[in-house]
Amino acid sequence: MHKRWVVIWTMAFLFIQGTGPYAAGDREGCGKKETDAKIAGILEAAPLKGGIVAISVRSADSGKLLYEQNGNTLLRPASNMKLLTAAAALETLGKNTRFKTGVYRTGAIQNGTLYGDIYIQGGGDPALLKSDLADWAAELKKQGIRRIQGDLVGDDSRYDDTRYSLDLPWSDEQEYYGAQISALTLSPNRDYDAGTAIFEVVPAKKPGMKARIKMVPESGMVKLVNHVRTVRDGEQQEDDIVISRAHGGNTFTASGTITADSAAVRQWKAVWDPAKWVLSVFKKTLEENGITVQGTIKTGRVKDAAVPVLFSQSPPLSSIMVPFLKFSNNTIAEMLVKEMGKTEKGEGSWEKGLEVIRSVAGNFGMDPDQMMLRDGSGISHADLVRANDLTALLYRIQEKDWFPCFFDALPVAGAENRLEGGTLRNRFKGTAARGQVFAKTGSITGVSTLSGYMQATSGEKLIFSILINNVLDEEAVHQAEEQIVLQFINQGGEG
Template identity: 30%
Template sequence: MNTNLIKSSFLTVSKILFFSVILQFLFLQVNAQTKNKMLEGEFQKFLEHEWMKGASVSFHVKSIKGNKFEYGYDAERALTPASITKLLTTSAGLFQLGEDFRFKTKISYTGDFKDGVLDGNLIIHGGGDPTLTLLSLDSAVKASFPSLKEIKGGIIADASLYGTRTTPPNWVWEDLGNYYGVGAASLNINDNMFKLYLKTGATGAVASINKVEPHPPYLHITSEVTAGKKGTGDNSFLFSAPYSDRHIIRGTLPPHRSNFRVKGGVTDPDYHAVWLLADTLSSQGIVVSKENLKVEYQKENVPTSKVAGEINSKPLSWIINRTNKKSINLYAESIAKYVSNEKTRSIVADSITSTLLNELSTIGVTTDGIYLEDGSGLSPFDAFSASHMTSVLEKIYSAPQYKTFYNSLAVTGISGTLKYFCRNNQAKGKVHGKSGSMRRVRSYAGYIKTNGGDELAFTIIVNNFSCKSKVVRKAMEPLFDVLVK
């Protein structure tokens, strides 16, 4: 073969490849500039809304595949983020505990078990599992004590893992009696939730309580909630405090409803768990004294006992998936609390939040300027910027835990808290992320796969708008339509 011909062909191919790379680079540059210009135009429209006067926005989006695209507006401004805080907590949980980690609830007893009779105490050792159900606890007790007929002693909740520190100190009173404001205890049961059914009348009339499920004797609820105007939704709040046996429901509910359901939060989860267990066993014909129930918050007060069984939760990957897709505060707080206890043997608020930040710093995140008061984002005192969160998302993208984390995120127009977001534009199915919402706060963070094959990390946080939250959500959608192009 002609040597000169080979050299000539090689040079031709090299030139073609070189110019292809140059053209691709120029295309990406032009595409980034075009997208920046389009995004700037849509973002200015967003800022010009009347309800954005006096509002604050922190917005940051950038390519995480090494391309040149990046856009920011007040990206360093720390604002109240709401539930996108859960992305920090769930990622820290993955780094510290691993995706296969399972919470454990142990069962033990004192005395002897013979012929279906437990001549001693049944002890349930809380392991901080936020997903424990009454069904699984009941089944585990039956498996540990076959043909159980009677418990002559009492049922003890070992709450020594966390003691009485269930609720972050900087949550507001308006949230504490509601299902989303329950504390994370050593022993949780059925999401620490009860259901309240009310009958509403004409506008302005006080609603009456039909029933409470479950309704233990220590749960006392007073209705001060009234019927609102026609067309209004659930604007009610349950007010209570940790370890209180009183709830007051206030606000408004839709008028003329015969059995309207409101979800409330149990304020003493450890005791509630053993009461529900005792009540269930009793309903099945097993002799149990409901008057002989106890919670021990100090390890030294828990009787020496013999192990009978154990309940393992589903893996952390499943729990994180539920946490991020459904935005469950109890799950996020339980992860944060467990991580802190594992690392520092402390669950005081400052230890929990500093542990979360330390876990993030191990993957190269600069945590200066991130202020956390909890693990779920329910506290209005949490604060960080859009650039903080995009930095976290960028670091996670390069971590081994990325796939599990990514799969836990909701998808626009399809699933979780993003099911109704961008369901009618090009961003449907292209954004994996988490939403956040509380009074005068709306936020989104996550990843975008563009039509051109790029991948972006984004965060937008808006505070103090003067319209309904759904109006802000709708006004944000054109931004994501541009970003996926």
């Protein structure tokens, strides 16, 4: 249903006259006293006391600033930063771009044995799956290879070797949302949680026994120490499984308990050294397809004498946008930053990629001198943007040919289908905003944000940004955000 709304929205934009950023304090024709009073009441309530709240609301048709509260105050955007990253990536890389991974070999094939090495050259594909590796194995087998005398070598040199953004908390590096960034990486699922493994914990048949733990995808590189114990039904209210990895290695320790009647418990954990992780899973995939590898796995650049075996391509960027924005995928965000740096500046680094984002944001109505960009995902507590600038960006990009795929990738309020609702599927249920708010959520410690598009009950189309910083109760803050949005849904931009 919302796809049809995108078409209407996009067609309506063709009639928009005038562009340009709107200065702070441009409140002509903004909300009535009743709207101001109701929002003031929300801001003065307990969840937001002591916090800082910025609100910016524009007409989607004219770009006119209809309402603002601290709209020009620099605040942490959390994952609303991904709106800038997505817009910059679509603008610079193009919605149809695909990320290419190359497989090469050296040496000759004699009697089913390759007397040389296999190289995998990463091209920044966040959507690489084990099924792709199986296709590679099938192609090698088709070329008559049953045994590889040499090594498996991963080339991740497209990006620099800085694996973590400047401000990633050390405690997040083992979590899926803090995975290492590499030009050669692997996803365990179609959410494209690149650089992570999924651990599936299943209770043993009898209490007292160790639980069974399966890793997806399986790999000889990752080791698991299992201390999870199965307990009787009703012995505890909920499972308390903890899976952790020490810095600098791939030995995971699982501890805690799981009840005998529990369903499988899944946890996503980031691996150390994504390129070697790909090689390890590929080696196992080769073995599953009847190809043995005599050598080791290591990283290095593809040799000039290497012969191309095949090239695989990711889905187009327009498709990757869906898990990126719907599920707020940090790894995709940071890979796109480095790809923009490589494509536009010749260097796959955060520094160069963020320069590209800053430039594109400036072209879309944001003030480049009034922002602090430290990463592409918003996980940094040093990122700073202004709510008025975010709504200016969201207004300007409506004219781009890639806007429909950007819009369609935004979470939809209260939509039960996971691929539609994304991070908003459990919010705004039973309200007038259900199915009428298309927005990016954001959350880091002390911060909650929500920015995007909404349609008021009057039919008026609005662009909004709510940035809330320095608060304590995330769940209560979500409710406050929703109350603010509902005020504009019910009253429109003019109150």
